[in-house]
Amino acid sequence: MGSAAVLVANRGEIAVRVLRAASEAGMRAVAVHAEGDEAHVRAADEAVAVAGYLDADALLAAARRTGCGFLHPGYGFLSENADFARRCARAGIVFVGPSPEVLEVFGDKARARDLAVAAGVPVLPGTRGATTQAEARDFLAGGPLMIKAVAGGGGRGMRVVRRAGELAEAWERCASEAEAAFGRGELYVERLLEGARHVEVQIIGDATGAVTHLWDRDCSAQRRHQKLIEIAPAPELPDAVRQEILDSALRLARAAGCTSLVTVEFLVRGDAFHFIEANPRLQVEHTVTEEVTGVDLVAAQLGLAAGRTLEDLGLAGPPAPPRGCAVQARVYAETAGPDGSVRPSAGRLTRFDVPAGPGIRVDTAARTGTEVDARYDPLLAKVVAHVPGGGVEAACARARRALGEFTVEGVRTGLGLLREVLARPRFWAHTQVVAEHARPGAEDVTGRPADGTVPAPMSGTVVSVDVSPGEPVGAGQQLLVIEAMKMEHVVRAPGAGVVDAVHARVGATVGEGRVLVTLDGVSGSPAQVAPADVADPDHVRADLAEALRRHAAGLDEHRPEAVAGRHASGRRTARENIGDLCDPGTFTEFGALAIAAQRHRRSLEDLIRSTPADGMVTGTGRIGGAPCVVMSYDYTVLAGTQGLNNHRKADRMLHLAAERRLPVVLFAEGGGGRPGDTDTASVAGLHVPTFHRMGRLSGLVPLVGIASGRCFAGNAALLGCCDVVIATPEATIGMGGPAMIEGGGLGVYRPEEVGPLSVQVPNGVVDIAVADEAEAVTTARRYLSYFQGRREDWEAPDQRPLRHAVPENRRRAYDVRAVIDGLADTGSVLELRPAFGVGVLTCLVRIGGRPLGLIASNPGHLGGAIDRDAADKAARFLQLCDAFGLPVVSLCDTPGFMVGPDAERTATVRHFARLFVTGAHLRVPLVGLVLRKAYGLGAMALLGGSTRVPLATAAWPSAGRP
Incomplete structure (x- = not known):
């Protein structure tokens, strides 16, 4: 790459890794560093001091000042920030990573899930997009769940919730962690899949659209959702399952337009697998892939950023089989408590001797004398063991021996835990093996001294102080919150008392054991504590009132004109038909608050009033006691046409039907595709998966279609996919309506002339002709009863x-x-x-x-x-x-x-x-x-x-x- 220069906007071992790769590529390597964090700069040709690694202005200024045409973000910090990538482009600096569009898609887990569904990649049941705590509570009724941050990854903003009483605190902690780590506090939830492995696929793509994979990795050895040990390739994965996972990852990557490196992550249990997220950046565990493939992933990133293609890099086409097995162990500076909790360990390294020998690689920025700072991720080093001709057992044994030769003094580490895990057979069996079997540490136990002082249980940064001097507190009451390892930890009162003094402030970095709060009368009666305010259970908060208003706006009783018009024609509303179809009280609506995607040309209030549910009522209910999916286009809303958001609703319901094997009943009245939606970049909408998903359900679950009134184009296409079509006398069904027919120069026809029952019954399109919608519903229930x-x-x-x-x-x-x-x-x-x-x-x-x-x-x-x-x-x-x-x-x-x-x-x-x-x-x-x-x-x-x-x-x- 000649005399090009790259600024590495990161720290620690990954900064050293990228700086070395850049130098080997003939580039001038420029480092940045915060005050007191210079361990990695020795690998650079030049170094610039910055206030912090999240300061985009400072990083861009440093790149311009040092003449860098490239910026490599490493991982973490700004590596997945689409706005930062765009700012780099505007400044004429090449961001070494995926395009801003790919960063946006995969940086928002809701959009990533939608893309996976559209690409035919299995996902776990979950909420869509930013979710409220109330919605999460409703979802919890279906079983244990996992809270996740909409943005970011690395285990931050994640908690398992099994009981309703755990939700509020877990939600608050996750939101706060996500806000601190990624700048976004939005959360969503997924169904908890227990007993599953964590398997990921390394994807690489170029600007021509070429995409390939570099095999897979197993990351199941985790502690509190953060990876400890990674293996490449994933062991004991059946060939057929591995190939399906690889194919799914490639489909998703192609759908996203992947450039540079992307890692696609899955949960795998038995032969089933589910997409969980995709990380559009270099991964911490990229090392094991490099060892078994012989591909320098950082050099490949730099080459792609310089305009080279996969073919130029020798990576076009299917990859060569992996060479043996590689294992990576992450060595953290940490202390484990007797309850299994982990706290970062800070201090000066008085001795730091890394292992060496054939098949051993150590990535680190540390050395003897390095100051380990609790402000940053406590990852000290990554020890990688590779056995070119061996399997996972040999690689684990080599890694365990190397860890035994690793000497660290001055801070405590997790070396013992890593060796213990590596010695356990099949520690990759599922993600809870470490939690279930690893022995918690018996050292660094902290507690409340007898004098009433409350010490810091770990080194970290104070992010919240929740009490003041003179304030009475109860046992277990929250006093402060400390952030360490990007996770937030609540410090609670050990007993009832009165706050004498607060010795910490927000933003302060505190060491383990430092006194944070002093309490008087800790052994006193709880009666000294003022009772907490009790909320009036009958009070309706403003946010709840707004939610109730929005839901009510789409119901028939709040749309009298639309209902009257429907009844005047002798017809029923979509909700009346669904109410008659489903067993009483069993219908649960999905996507009730959707509106037409027309915000560029209509006001929000207008859309709420005029386009409830985006013209399609969808949900699940019981019919004859058996669960079913029900979808009904609403002709009173934009003539029952198919809009962007009701397509998304339909896709969600069809995915649910496939996953849960639920019959589908479709009320198909409507005019087909809607041309008036504006909130999309798509021109033709040919990527919509609705018709593909409906077709795939044929033969998998019973499909019942009901046609009354006009049913044209896309609505008719979905109707035609059904096993049985039930139609009322006024139905007219056609693959194109009068406007399309006239536009094609095929004549002018009234809707009733296009495909009336006099045509569609004798030609076999309609299976059962009925007198009205009430009989259609009765017939649908009767039809489904034969499959119950x-x-x-x-x-x-x-x-x-x-x-x-x-x-x-x-x-x-x-x-x-x-x-x-x-x-x-x-x-x-x-x-x-x-x-x-x-x-x-x-x-x-x-x-x-x-x-x-x-x-x-x-x-x-x-x-x-x-x-x-x-x-x-x-x-x-x-x-x-x-x-x-x-x-x-x-x-x-x-x-x-x-x-x-x-x-x-x-x-x-x-x-x-x-x-x-x-x-x-x-x-x-x-x-x-x-x-x-x-x-x-x-x-x-x-x-x-x-x-x-x-x-x-x-x-x-x-x-x-x-």
Whole structure:
């Protein structure tokens, strides 16, 4: 890179690592340092003093003053700050890392989760975006959760919450930690996945759009969500699972437009894995990837920043297999208490002897005489062991031996803990192994001296002082908050008393054991303490009142004009239909506060008033006692069109349906894509995953579509993905509405002329035509009941009429429905597509309370011969039954397939063969019942392809008689 210069905007071991790589690349390496923090500058060609590593103005000024055209942020500090990256670009300085756009996406975990969902990458159930404590409490009702910071990472702003009583304090601490560490205090929650491993993928991309991976790492050895030991590649990961994880990481990286380095992190349990976050920067554990791949990741970063491509760097295409195994152990300056709590240890290193030898690498900025400062991350060194021809056991043994040779005096370290963990078999089994098995330290136990002084339990910075002299306090009351290792620790009163003096101020750095507060009368009665204010449980706070107002604004009772207009047309509202569909009191709405993405052209109040729920009511409820996903476009809001935010809602619900295997009911009335949304950079919206997700649900869960009124374009596309389509008389369904038809020069039509039921029922688009929306809802509930198991309250009809259901005269036509009604439980027959493919009947029935699928040739049409539409109808129905485990009864009375020139013009060869293919792949039991005739290929097709295929083939008394 010639005489280029790079400023390294970091400290400690990572600054040394980058400075050395820059020098080896022929660049002038410039360091920055805060006062008293110069250990890393010896690796630099030049050093500049700055006030702090988060001072963007000072860093940019230092880069300009030293003539640096590149700035490498390392990790932490400003490494994931998109605004800082943009400021670098405006200053003509190349930020060595991903683009600001990638930093923004992955720096916001909510956006990263959305992108993962859009890319088809599994994620854990969780809230979307910045979440309130009340929303977290509601989410906690579904099981233990993990609080996470929306921005940042490294274990900061994270807490596990299992009980409601733990939430408030954990929430406050996480928000404060996140604000201090990342400048943003927003939080969200995810479902806690216990017993899982932490596996991550190293991604590298260039400005041409090329992206590849450099294999994976296991980071399961963690303590309080912070990594201790990392392994590359991840051990004991099945090849198929590893490949799926790698593929998912690549899909996500490509979707984000990844440049430079990005690490994509997953939780893995068994064969299942879930995306948790992506870090668009160099990772602390990059070392193990470098050892097993032979790729200098920092040099690669610098090369990419200089405009080189993956091909230039020799990294295009699939990577070579990893060379052996590498293990990294993070050596912290720390003291562990008897309860397992960890405190940073500060002081001067009086001795610092690092291990050496084949396969051992130590990354550090420390040496004898270095002052370890509690203001910064207490990572002293990273010890990396690599065994090129060995496995994880050999690498762990080498790392353990190296740690045994590491001598540190002057501060306490976690060397003993690391050696203990490395000695434990399969310490990477899940992320709680260290917490469950590591022995807590028995030293540095701090407590309250007898004189009533309250000492600092650790070295750190005071971020909050919550009491004043003369103030009475109760046992356990919060006195101060100390930040150490980017985590906040509450100092509490050891007993009831009165504050005599406060010896610390906000912003002060205190050493472990320093007296913070002196209390008088610590052994006194708790009655000396003034009672805490008790909130009025009936008082409605302003924030709650606003939330209630927003929710109420979208309900029918607050939209009288829209409701009246709907009723005037003889129709029901979306919420009325959902209320009728779901069991009483079971519907939980998702995304009720969404509004149309039109803030660039309409006011917020207007959007709240006019576009509630962005025109789509979504949620979960119970139908017949079974959980289901329900989605209804709301025609009273922008004609039920598909907007940016209701697409997101639909995507969320479809993802939930897939993850939880929940049936979906879709009320599809609406006009298709909405052109008026402005709050997006997308032009065509072709990236929207809604249609892909709906299609993937086919065969996975039952899908019910209901059409009433106008259903065009995108709404019709989703409707067509459903297993069954139920429609009311006024429905008109088409892949394009009148405006699209006219715009394409195809004529001018009224909506009612595009796809009325007179067209869509006989052509098979509509499975069940009903009288109105009430009947549509009743039919939907009835349809789903066939997939909800056996019923005990069944009644068999009188069987004697079956003796006469099939005429003795073999040439006499008859209605096979009489046979079906006699075989099935009373009132249990639901016929699908009765006006399409009438040569075969397809019905859902119950026999003895058990749900079944039933197909029957129709002797009243073409003498029972099977034509093209009948074959298609039967094949599709068999696929439905097979997908959801319904055994099939086939009633056969057919002379075979319909033949002749007219039949062949309809491509019957292909259509008839589809029935054979479907029958051959049935996994559910098939029972054949020959009523009269069973001739030729048509009969074989109705019986699964052969009379030997059914579990049993029986004959009616009239069968086979001449």
